[in-house]
Amino acid sequence: METYSSLLYQLYTDEQLTESIKTLMDITDSQKAFAYNRAYNCLKQYNNDNLGIRCISLVCADGSSVVADFQTDSAIDNLWRGYPDLRTTKPYIDCIDEPSMVITPTMKFQENGTEGYYFHMSKRVFDFDHLEQGSIATIIMSIDERILEEICNKPEDSANQELSQHSLNFILDENRQVITYPDESFVTLKMNPRLTVAEFVKVTGYLRDKKTAINEYRDPQTGWVFYNVYDKDYMLKDLVNTQKIFLLVGVAAVIFVTCIISYTVYMLNRSVRSVLKGIGQVQQGHLDVVIPEDTQDEIGLIARNFNTMTVKVKELVTTVKEAQNSQKNAEIRALEAQINPHFLYNTLDSINWMAIEKGEYEISTMLRNLGVILRYSVNKSNQRVSIWEMSDWLHKYISLQKMRFNDAFTYNLQIDKNTEKVKVYKLLLQPFVENSIIHGFDGMMAGGLLRIECSLSDDGKGVVFIIEDNGVGMPESKVQEFNDPKRAIIDDGRSIGLNNAFSRMYMYYGNKASWTISSLKGLGTVITLRLPVIDEMRKENEDINS
Secondary structure, X not given: OHHHHHHHHHHHOOHHHHHHHHHHHHOOHHHHHHHHHHHHHHHHOOOOHHHOEEEEEEEEOOOOEEEEEOOOOEOOOOOOOOOOOHHHOHHHHHHOOOOOOEEEEEEEEEEOOEEEEEEEEEEEEEOOOOHHHOEXXXXXXXXXHHHHHHHHHOOOOHHHHHHHOOEEEEEEOOOOEEEEOXXXXXXXXXXXXXXXXXXXXXXXXXXXXXXXXXXXXXXXXXXXXXXXXXXXXXXXXXXXXXXXXXHHHHHHHHHHHHXXXXXXXXXXXXXXXXXXXXXXXXXXXXXXXXXXXOOOOHHHHHHHHHHHHHHHHHHHHHHHHHHHHHHHHHHHHHHHHHHHHHHHHHHHHHHHHHHHHOOOHHHHHHHHHHHHHHXXXXXXXXXXXXXXXXXXXXXXXXXXXXXXXXXXXXXXXXEOHHHOOOEEEOOOOHHHHHHHHHHHOOOOOOOEEEEEEEEEOOOOOEXXXXXXXXXXXXXXXXHHHHHOHHHHOOOOOOOOOHHHHHHHHHHHHHHHOEEEEEEEOOOEEEEEEEEEOOOHHHHHHHHHHO
């Protein structure tokens, strides 16, 4: 139907046809003849044998008309020759008050002793330059009903041909008038409202003594109802045969499954008893028990896993005993280790007093700072301290390094007062400061500058540390490695000490800690660390619990 609608739309918008209509209605007889011939030729251009179009008629508002009959190829001998005024035809009347396309149900025509059946599609034509004049003509396209019949019931192959003997398709309009039917004698008839569709089909001689079923579809555009009536027994015969086969197969399967289940239950019962016996022996402490693994089913899997478990339990018992011995040895070594730091502190203190007695005050200062650094480092290295304590330790540490390198560098340590009471983990900054001194100032005899800055983050929920030097810089490959968090926390043994520091930060703070490194060869390196401020009360509770 879309094809016919598209063709009708082309006619409706054909400017040449519109001009011919206006000429037919408005000017002299001689010009009307020319306009008639031009309109006739225009209508003939839309002929298409494959679409089953019998004729296209142009009916002007003043009663004049042009008919292009594609079957007779004549303007006079046409389908509407029995109508002096085509304005009295049903397609024209149906279209008078409708702005859109109108479909007129199938009509019967008598031609030379034979009957023909045609349905019609109509559309009013307007002069778009003068819409206020209303409709100036109506186009009527008459289409052979057999086109619908072929679409509905034409068999495409032998299988469909057999199927067509047990089913039929037809169309009724919204008033139950027959639009198309396999028997043309029923076309244009109106179905008795007291009959159902199935009863109507049997009255017409189709599918008698058959159990029928019906599919229907209502076209919202045309209002037509498409019916498919079929022999239910024929359509379902394959399903019935399949059901019988399934039934026989089902009975055989039940018998077979019953035998399998009986055998399986027997084997399972025997295997379960074997497993239970082995479990009882293990409960009594016999870890050398091995359950027979005779089957490949789930019980056999349980037996294999149980045997594996007993082996592992035995290994774990041995491991626990070894661990207990190792723990005792570790406790002894820990006690011994406590002696060493005190020995170092006392030795450094004695050397310090010897330096003072000999007037070596600079050496005394270095020894005193070294003692403080050692005590700070060794005593609870994972403890958290305030940033003020950390900065005091950094002063001593950097001063010691400064003396060590003969004042090859100077340093500037700036701590925001708002951060002094914030606590961070001990020795967290030491690797970064050491990296700047040892590697950043490598080869420099003088002029080195180390800057360390601590401040609150913009949102006040964290602290920001900046360690900057004007040293030799860092290779680009290392900068990229350290700026990638996944690679930075992996200590491959070839780094310059920062991998371990980043890994420690990640263990303490997780994803809440972040860092960036920027460096240029020969110009220096800037390391920025961003750490969260841990809730002190929550952390103190955690420390107490641990």
